[in-house]
Amino acid sequence: MIEWEGNDMSADKLHNKDIDDVLRLVRNVYHTIIYINLTDNSFRCIQSNQLDIQRLLANSENYERMAARAAEAGMVYAEDAQEFASFLERSQLRSQLAGGKEYLSITYRRSKGGRYRWEMIEIIPSRDYKADRQVVLLCARDIDEEHQRELDKEAKLSVKERQLVGDKTVLVVDDSDLQRTTLCYFLEQHYKTVEKENGFEALEYLKNHSTDISVILMDLNMPVMNGYEFLREFQKDEIMRMIPVLVLTSDNTPEEEAGCLKAGATDFVAKPFNPDVLLSRLQRAIALHEKTVMLNVLRMDNLTNCYTRDYFLHLAEQLLARYPEEDFDMVCTHVVNLPNINEQYGAKQGEAILRYVAQNHDQDQWERSVYGRLDDATFVQLLPHSAGSYQKLLQQQSDELHEYKTVKEGLPPFVQKYGIYESVDHSIPVSVMCDRAMMALQKILHKYNQLINLYDDNIRLYALKTQRILENxxxxxxxxxxxxxxxxxxxxxxxxxxxxxxxxxxxxxxxxxxxxxxxxxxxxxxxxxxxxxxxxxxxxxxxxxxxxxxxxxxxxxxxxxxxxxxxxxxxxxxxxxxxxxxxxxxxxxxxxxxxxxxxxxxxxxxxxxxxxxxxxxxxxxxxxxxxxxxxxxxxxxxxxxxxxxxxxxxxxxxxxxxxxxxxxxxxxxxxxxxxxxxxxxxxxxxxxxxxxxxxxxxxxxxxxxxxxxxxxxxxxxxx
CATH class of the missing domain: 3.20.20.450 (EAL domain)
Known part of the structure; x- marks a missing residue:
């Protein structure tokens, strides 16, 4: 923690008592508080418990130098860096505060260890702020949890908008062709539909499409796998079981209803169904699970439409648990020198490259795979192992990207590098699998002519040696x-x-x-x-x-x-x-x-x-x-x-x-x-x-x- 020294600072103290009083209240809220005099371009750190910020402040002789370095030092997520730098410009702050603004703030993503958290900087002028004494406090705090709550609200609105345009999908599961056709004919006036004849077919479909389904409408009595058996298997999967299930039943006994609810059903629809009742119960089931759908939306990366890191890890864990006897590879892909591309060609071009990379790795190429974005320029994929064939595929992709101007007119050329952990060990956490692929990738990031690297014992030993070096x-x-x-x-x-x-x-x-x-x-x-x-x-x-x-x-x-x-x-x-x-x-x-x-x-x-x-x-x-x-x-x-x-x-x-x-x-x-x-x-x-x-x-x-x-x-x- 950086503090002011305990000597008498009456002449050098904050200009007015109200800010000094505020400090006593906010020290536990903000991780960094900086006193800034915009008039003479000076600053003083009141407190900071962040090591990288401490180093930044210690090596900056004035406010303008400190603000410029903060934007350049890789502390801010690449997509936010330009706006961050503009906000902290001394002339910009003086101009806005001269116009009578009593408070300025910015939210941004702060990079830490390849990941980011949302933070807020607030600029608070002193009560007697004036042209010859432009004194402000810069207060920085972590708002990651608050920001996620705001995103929840936005996602809920997004869900409502999709509901109005009718893009929800109902999975209809019934062994009766007539019953299934009748249901789908009626439902297609309001929803998209997918048909399956029994519980087994429904489960197989959901393994790869669970995020596409809004609600399941299912008969209880079916061959191969009945409704009860389906619900038992369905509840074992954390992703699937978030989908509401409405049971079609002709036996409305309390015992059957209790059994279905205990097994995981959301509601019932009696046969023969009443159209108004069916629609009402479908809408209610979807509304009751809207927050679950909303959370799924938050698990997607906004820029690339890939899964976020945490959700990727979760889905990869589910995939490995579902196929414990199969071999999988973990592949990390990195876009080389993305900050330079952003600097030279503009952030929009960099974003277009990232979207292209995500589309180029469409996980539909492999039936059992999952794909996500780890950080600014790095993606990760878990896919079935096929001895050596993926290397050929990745090389083809790399060759294509070397000639990217001919593939996608108007975008700058770029190169991808790949770190691969082959035939993953199912007994270790998925995060460790990612780490191993990342270690293989990091070994070649600065090697000009090597695009692909496989994790092996040498890399493991190197990782141990690296840890020893870091500790000493x-x-x-x-x-x-x-x-x-x-x-x-x-x-x-x-x-x-x-x-x-x-x-x-x-x-x-x-x-x-x-x-x-x-x-x-x-x-x-x-x-x-x-x-x-x-x-x-x-x-x-x-x-x-x-x-x-x-x-x-x-x-x-x-x-x-x-x-x-x-x-x-x-x-x-x-x-x-x-x-x-x-x-x-x-x-x-x-x-x-x-x-x-x-x-x-x-x-x-x-x-x-x-x-x-x-x-x-x-x-x-x-x-x-x-x-x-x-x-x-x-x-x-x-x-x-x-x-x-x-x-x-x-x-x-x-x-x-x-x-x-x-x-x-x-x-x-x-x-x-x-x-x-x-x-x-x-x-x-x-x-x-x-x-x-x-x-x-x-x-x-x-x-x-x-x-x-x-x-x-x-x-x-x-x-």
Missing amino acids: MEEAINQRQFQVWYQPKHNIFDGRLIGAEALVRWIHPRYGFMSPGEFIPIFEDNGFVAHVDRYVWEEACAAIKRWRDMGLKTVPVSVNISRKDFIYFHDEEMLKPLLAKYGLEPADLHIEVTESAYMDNPDMVIRKVNEMHRDGFVVELDDFGTGYSSLSMFGHMDIDVVKLDMSFIRQEQNEQSDKMMRYIIDMCKNMGLSVLSEGVETEEQRQRLMKMGCDYVQGYYYSKPLPEADFVDYLRKHS
């Missing part, structure tokens, strides 16, 4: 288990030491050396990489100062800026104070930016990188050529050095590969950029790069990454 990461920072090692960079022509790259290593007291390839991707996913980066920045600055204090001639050290840093990072509050603290200049610290960070949010990265370049930092573009290359970067971003990924130098040498490398190096040189190649291990590779005009090299040919003490010796040797 905070302690690792606090106990300084992370070490910064340095890999030298050399001039390719004369061999001079011209710099070093700072690389993080984790030496755990129990597990020993942990490879960066194991923990960095996990930290990038959960945002902890920002803490590690800042740790490395400070360690590198402190090391350069130590080396100078030893009388050594130092070289610039390159530090990495990760994707998450671009959400919170501002060099005025991060790098410059570190340089001042250790008496360094911007030229002492080179900044490495990856291509993938650029592709995630080009406009923001360009703006911030160019700011750093203007401040004197040398900017290096790292991992060039790893699948995200975009020549537009060079036209918009102020880059000094291009670092060729080690995959370039390690690929098989041939005329074609040499031409490609020479072309890239020539292009960079023509643009006034220096070129550094990573992963150089042999004299032959160094000579080859030198002939092509490469400026600098880094790799085992000169040195592996070194702990600081060893790098100090290296510095002395090459001074």
Whole structure:
């Protein structure tokens, strides 16, 4: 919980007592309360028990910066982000409040762990709000349950509208052709009808169409499966038993009526039926169960018309219970880079893609399957297993989506990736099955050429290792288990030491050396990489100062800026104070930016990188050529050095590969950029790069990454 300090704040306190009084009443209602002065663009956090909001506030120097970051940081559901950002704009708030509004609010979906909850932000101006003292409170609270109740009311109205247009369906179950035909002839003037001859046929139909039926009209005495037997089986299914059942009976004895009610019937209709009585009882049965129908409506995702996550899990559980001996696969499908599509082409285009994906996975393709939407860009399907055949189908779908412009004129191209848990274990919860498919998917989200991945023991072990890393990461920072090692960079022509790259290593007291390839991707996913980066920045600055204090001639050290840093990072509050603290200049610290960070949010990265370049930092573009290359970067971003990924130098040498490398190096040189190649291990590779005009090299040919003490010796040797 972030609180104001307990010192006397009489001069710095809220401007009027009425707001101060309100605070005592609302602290238990709102999870976050922020005091904002719109006049001077300042803010102060009164309280917040939300860790992500605490981090956001701690890294924002004024209100406008905080509001912009809140919209950019992935805290708000993608479809609500634009409206959210517009609402919080300082100029927008000042304009509305100047017009005399006494209260402003917005409801939005807040993303948390791949899911969302509805929240509300309320802006409350002080009683003496005026042009030179525009003081307000921003209060945020969770309204998920309240919002669902409102949706219930809306859904009820929707149900009434459908009732007026007569789109309800009656399932008529009777072994008498004459009786069934007569009933349907009469009912079709008011409802749609489906006919079945006995209880068994009705149950089989309901297994796949229970949500289509509004009411069941059933005879008791039928062959194969009579009405009592039907009701017993019918009541075992939570979805089916929400449908009202009216029993047709010629024996109106109290015993029979009691038996039917006990078995689960809703009402009775005597034979021969009276049309007015039948209609009245049908309408009453449907009205009594309207809330059940309404809840079914709420279980559908509004945008895609797929089942919501929770309802999907419920239906999948029912499906597996119904067919315990059959093999099923759980498949998670993800639309890659949907936020970028929304940014470049507009949210409407992104929504159209999601609707297309949902239609493309029509569950009618498989008789026994269920399909739902997990989060913004991820869908999930439980479908019958057929050894290998689904892979061919998914590949066909992927090929089609690669050529989406020809399939659906006017929409942007996009790619889907699939995580698959084959032949699910029926003994584990459905949510765990989803988790396994998601783990398979997450392993390939950043792999350019892989579209499908199967869950296996390696992924299970990876999940266990991931959990171990997550449980130890905070302690690792606090106990300084992370070490910064340095890999030298050399001039390719004369061999001079011209710099070093700072690389993080984790030496755990129990597990020993942990490879960066194991923990960095996990930290990038959960945002902890920002803490590690800042740790490395400070360690590198402190090391350069130590080396100078030893009388050594130092070289610039390159530090990495990760994707998450671009959400919170501002060099005025991060790098410059570190340089001042250790008496360094911007030229002492080179900044490495990856291509993938650029592709995630080009406009923001360009703006911030160019700011750093203007401040004197040398900017290096790292991992060039790893699948995200975009020549537009060079036209918009102020880059000094291009670092060729080690995959370039390690690929098989041939005329074609040499031409490609020479072309890239020539292009960079023509643009006034220096070129550094990573992963150089042999004299032959160094000579080859030198002939092509490469400026600098880094790799085992000169040195592996070194702990600081060893790098100090290296510095002395090459001074």
